[in-house]
Amino acid sequence: MTSLAVVRKRLGGLMAEPAPGAPTGGVTVAPSTAEEAADVLRTAGELGLTVLPWGGGTHQGYGGRVEPAIVLSTRNLLGVDWQPDDLTVTVGAGVTVADLEDRLGTGGQTAVLPEQAATVGGVVAAGVSSYRRLRYGPTRDRVLGLTLVTGDGRIVKGRGKVVKNVAGYDLPRLVTGALGRLGLITEVTLKLWPVPASIVTVQVDQLESGDWYRPLAVLERDGHGTVVLGGHPDAIRSDAPTHARGAVWPAPITDAVRFEVRVPARHTRAAIGRIPDGWHYLAQFGVGAITVGMDTTDVDAVLELRRWTESIGGSLVVAAGGPPIEPWGTPPPSLGIQQRIVDAFDPQGIMAAGRLPGGL
Amino acid sequence: MSLVTDLEGVLGRERVFSDPLRRHIYGKDSGVKRGDPTVVVLPESTDEVVAVVRIAARHDIPVIPRGAGTGLASGIIPIGPAVMVVLTKMNHIIEIDAESATAWVEPGVVNVDLSTTTASFGLHFAPDPSSQTVSTIGGNVATGAGGPHCLAEGTTVGHVLAVELVTGDGDVVVMGSEAPDPIGLDLRAVVVGSEGTLGIVTKVLVKLTPNPQAIRTALAAFERIDDAAAAVSEIIAHGIVPAALEMIDHEMAVAIENFLHAGLPTQAGGLLLTDVSGHAASVDAELDAVEQIMRDNDAFEIRTATDEKLRADLWRGRKSAFGAVAQMAPDYYLQDTAVPRTRLVEVTGQVYEIAHRYGLKMMNVFHAGDGNLHPMMAFDASEKGTLERVERASEEMLKVCVDAGGTLSGEHGIGLEKRDLMPLIYTDVDLHAQRQVKAAFDPSNRANPGKILPLERP
Numbered sequence: 001m002t003s004l005a006v007v008r009k010r011l012g013g014l015m016a017e018p019a020p021g022a023p024t025g026g027v028t029v030a031p032s033t034a035e036e037a038a039d040v041l042r043t044a045g046e047l048g049l050t051v052l053p054w055g056g057g058t059h060q061g062y063g064g065r066v067e068p069a070i071v072l073s074t075r076n077l078l079g080v081d082w083q084p085d086d087l088t089v090t091v092g093a094g095v096t097v098a099d100l101e102d103r104l105g106t107g108g109q110t111a112v113l114p115e116q117a118a119t120v121g122g123v124v125a126a127g128v129s130s131y132r133r134l135r136y137g138p139t140r141d142r143v144l145g146l147t148l149v150t151g152d153g154r155i156v157k158g159r160g161k162v163v164k165n166v167a168g169y170d171l172p173r174l175v176t177g178a179l180g181r182l183g184l185i186t187e188v189t190l191k192l193w194p195v196p197a198s199i200v201t202v203q204v205d206q207l208e209s210g211d212w213y214r215p216l217a218v219l220e221r222d223g224h225g226t227v228v229l230g231g232h233p234d235a236i237r238s239d240a241p242t243h244a245r246g247a248v249w250p251a252p253i254t255d256a257v258r259f260e261v262r263v264p265a266r267h268t269r270a271a272i273g274r275i276p277d278g279w280h281y282l283a284q285f286g287v288g289a290i291t292v293g294m295d296t297t298d299v300d301a302v303l304e305l306r307r308w309t310e311s312i313g314g315s316l317v318v319a320a321g322g323p324p325i326e327p328w329g330t331p332p333p334s335l336g337i338q339q340r341i342v343d344a345f346d347p348q349g350i351m352a353a354g355r356l357p358g359g360l
Numbered sequence: 361m362s363l364v365t366d367l368e369g370v371l372g373r374e375r376v377f378s379d380p381l382r383r384h385i386y387g388k389d390s391g392v393k394r395g396d397p398t399v400v401v402l403p404e405s406t407d408e409v410v411a412v413v414r415i416a417a418r419h420d421i422p423v424i425p426r427g428a429g430t431g432l433a434s435g436i437i438p439i440g441p442a443v444m445v446v447l448t449k450m451n452h453i454i455e456i457d458a459e460s461a462t463a464w465v466e467p468g469v470v471n472v473d474l475s476t477t478t479a480s481f482g483l484h485f486a487p488d489p490s491s492q493t494v495s496t497i498g499g500n501v502a503t504g505a506g507g508p509h510c511l512a513e514g515t516t517v518g519h520v521l522a523v524e525l526v527t528g529d530g531d532v533v534v535m536g537s538e539a540p541d542p543i544g545l546d547l548r549a550v551v552v553g554s555e556g557t558l559g560i561v562t563k564v565l566v567k568l569t570p571n572p573q574a575i576r577t578a579l580a581a582f583e584r585i586d587d588a589a590a591a592v593s594e595i596i597a598h599g600i601v602p603a604a605l606e607m608i609d610h611e612m613a614v615a616i617e618n619f620l621h622a623g624l625p626t627q628a629g630g631l632l633l634t635d636v637s638g639h640a641a642s643v644d645a646e647l648d649a650v651e652q653i654m655r656d657n658d659a660f661e662i663r664t665a666t667d668e669k670l671r672a673d674l675w676r677g678r679k680s681a682f683g684a685v686a687q688m689a690p691d692y693y694l695q696d697t698a699v700p701r702t703r704l705v706e707v708t709g710q711v712y713e714i715a716h717r718y719g720l721k722m723m724n725v726f727h728a729g730d731g732n733l734h735p736m737m738a739f740d741a742s743e744k745g746t747l748e749r750v751e752r753a754s755e756e757m758l759k760v761c762v763d764a765g766g767t768l769s770g771e772h773g774i775g776l777e778k779r780d781l782m783p784l785i786y787t788d789v790d791l792h793a794q795r796q797v798k799a800a801f802d803p804s805n806r807a808n809p810g811k812i813l814p815l816e817r818p
Contacts, residue, residue, distance in 0.1 A: 232642030
C-alpha cells in the first residue's frame with residue numbers, strides 16, 4: 001500500500017473535497033477538533049508525508065508554492081465563543097473573517113481583521129493585518145491565546161483568554177505569522193475593540209497636507225489618497241467637515257504578481273517614489289507597508305527595489321504570483337534560533353518546510 | 361584565573377563587586393525572596409555585556425540581568441551561583457525619531473525619563489507601571505510591564521519594535537525591525553516578558569505614542585463595589601475605551617485616606633477612577649457619557665478634573681496605594697492576577713474570604729478595565745509563620761482566579777514566585793513546548809536559569 005493509501009485508510013473519516021485553489025496532488029483532510037488534527041499530523045509524521053494547512057488560500061503566496069502530500073483544511077474548525085462584556089472572542093481557525101466580523105458587528109464590536117482575507121486561522125498564520133492597524137496595532141497584538149497542533153502532533157495551548165497575561169513565553173505571537181511552519185492553529189482567542197460611533201472616509205489629493213487625529217488608516221493607491229477616521233461624531237465633524245459615511249476602502253491590488261514593500265514609516269513616500277511607472281501600489285502611511293502589483297515580471301527592477309528597501313532596514317516580500325526571485329530576501333540575523341524552534345516544533349520537517357526566510 | 365579577576369580585567373575593579381554588602385543589596389528585587397549572587401557587575405556597553413557573558417560561560421556560571429529591582433515576582437533572585445548583570449549604567453536614549461515615533465534606548469533608561477524626554481515631540485512611552493519613576497525600560501521589557509494606561513494602549517509588547525539580545529553564549533542578535541512585519545518568526549515578542557531567561561537585552565527600539573489632545577479625569581464613589589464593577593462593564597459595552605479605568609475597594613480607600621488625608625469618600629464600597637482622553641472636540645462629551653453611566657449605576661459622588669493639577673489630585677490617591685499599604689506594616693505582598701473582566705467582583709469576594717480565613721489584612725486596587733487584580737496584604741514577616749501564611753493564602757487566591765478563567769500574572773511576571781504554580785494553567789505538554797523555546801534561545805541554559813518554568817522532575 002502506498003503512503004497515501006494508508007492515510008486514506010487510517011483517516012478515512014476526515015477525508016474532504018479539495019479546497020478551491022489548493023494543491024491537488026495529494027489528499028485533503030478536514031479535522032473538526034484539535035485531537036483529530038493531532039491524529040493527522042502523527043500519521044503524516046509516521047509516513048513521512050508533507051502537510052500544508054489551508055484556510056481560504058488568500059495568503060498562500062508567501063514563501064513560494066508548496067506541493068504537499070496532505071492538505072490540512074480548517075473548514076471544519078468552526079466554534080465561536082463571543083464574550084462581548086470581556087471584549088474577547090474565541091474562534092475556530094476555519095471561521096471566516098466575514099462571518100465573524102458580521103456577528104461581532106451586531107454588538108458594535110470588531111476583531112480588526114484584514115479587509116481582504118478569508119479565515120481567522122489564515123489571518124493569524126499569515127500574520128496579516130487590517131489597514132486599521134494604524135490605530136489598533138497589528139493582528140498579533142490582538143492574539144491573546146491559541147491552540148497549536150505541532151508538527152509532531154502535540155496539542156499545545158499558548159496563554160489564554162484574558163486581555164492581560166504574562167504567564168509564560170508568548171507562544172501566540174510566536175505562532176502568529178509562522179505560516180503554519182510550527183504546526184496547525186486550531187483555535188484563537190482575540191481581543192476586540194468597540195466600533196467607533198462614527199466612521200467616515202475622506203478622499204484627498206495631497207496626503208501630507210492633512211492634520212488628522214489618530215486616524216484608522218491613511219492610504220494612497222496609485223496617487224490617490226484615502227483617510228478613514230473613526231471616533232466621536234464631534235471629533236469627526238471638527239476634523240473632516242466634508243466626508244463620506246463609513247469606511248470606503250480603495251480597491252485592492254489584484255495583479256497576478258504582487259509583493260509587499262515594508263519600510264520604516266517615514267520612508268513610505270520615498271518608497272512610492274521608487275516604484276516604476278505602470279506598476280500599481282497601495283501604501284499605508286504611518287505603517288510603512290506598501291502592496292505593489294505588476295503585470296509583467298521585471299526581475300531586475302524588483303531586485304533593485306529590494307536592495308534599497310533592505311538598505312534602510314526594511315524588506316521586500318513576494319505575496320503572490322511568484323516572480324522568479326527569492327521570496328523573502330536577506331534572512332534575519334536570528335536564523336539559528338529560528339531553526340532550533342522550527343526543529344523542536346516540527347522535528348520531521350513535514351510542515352511546509354522551506355517556506356520561511358532562510359529556507360527554514 | 362578566578363571569575364572575579366577575569367571580570368575585573370574587562371570592567372575594572374570599580375564596576376565589579378563581590379563584597380557581602382553589594383551581594384546583599386543586589387540579591388533581591390521588590391518581592392519577598394532573597395538570593396546571593398556570586399558577583400555583581402555594572403557594564404556600560406553591549407561589548408562589555410558580551411565580554412561578561414563570555415567570561416561567565418567560560419567559568420560555567422549563569423548570568424542574570426537586573427534593572428532597578430522593582431520586580432515583584434523574584435525574577436532576578438539567583439537560585440545558585442550567578443553573575444548579576446546590573447544594567448542601570450546603560451541608561452542612554454540613543455536616538456529619537458519623532459517622525460516615525462520611535463526611539464532606540466538602552467535598557468537602563470528609567471521609564472518616566474523616556475516620556476519626559478519625548479514630551480517636547482508630543483510623544484510618550486505608553487506603558488506606565490506604578491514603578492515608572494524608578495523602573496527601567498529593560499525591566500519593563502523583561503516583565504512585559506503594564507500599568508493603568510495600558511487599557512487603551514496595550515502592555516509593553518505592543519510598544520517594543522525590536523530588541524538587541526546578548527544570548528547566553530555571548531552572541532549579539534537583533535530581533536524585530538523599525539519596518540512593519542519583520543520577516544521570519546517573531547522572536548522579539550518572545551523576548552518581551554521572558555524575564556531575562558533568553559538572554560540580556562542591551563538595546564530596545566520602542567514605539568512612541570502621540571500624547572492625547574485633551575484628558576479628563578473622573579473619580580466616582582459607589583456604595584457597593586458591585587455597582588462600580590457594573591459601571592465598568594457598561595462603559596465598555598457603551599463602546600468607550602477610556603485611557604484608564606481603575607477601581608479601588610473600600611479597604612484600600614480607607615488605607616489611602618489614613619495615609620494621605622486627601623478627603624477620599626471612605627464610606628464608599630468602591631471607587632472608580634477614569635481618564636477619558638483623545639480629541640479636544642469630543643473629550644467633554646465622552647466624559648459626560650461616562651458620568652451618566654456612573655450615575656445610572658448609583659454613584660453617590662463624582663469629582664471631575666479638566667486641568668493637570670486637579671487631575672493629579674484625583675490620581676494621587678491611586679498612586680499612593682503602595683505607600684499607604686507599606687506604612688501599615690513592615691512588609692507587604694502585592695499579588696497580580698488577571699481574570700475575565702466580568703468575573704472581577706465574584707473573584708474579589710472569594711479573595712477576601714481567603715484573606716479572612718488566614719487572618720490577613722488585605723486591600724485591593726484593580727486595573728478594572730483589564731480585569732487585572734492587585735490584592736495587597738500587609739504583614740510582619742518577623743512574626744513566625746506569617747510569611748508562610750501569606751504565601752499559602754496567595755496560592756489559594758491564584759487558584760480561585762484560574763478557576764474563573766484567569767491567569768497567574770497580568771503584568772508582573774512569573775519569576776521564581778509563581779514558577780511552581782505554572783501547572784495550574786498549563787499541561788505538561790504546554791510546558792514542554794515552552795522549554796523548547798527557552799532551549800532554542802539558550803541551549804546552554806546560562807540566562808537566568810530556574811525561572812518561569814517548573815524544574816523538570818528527574
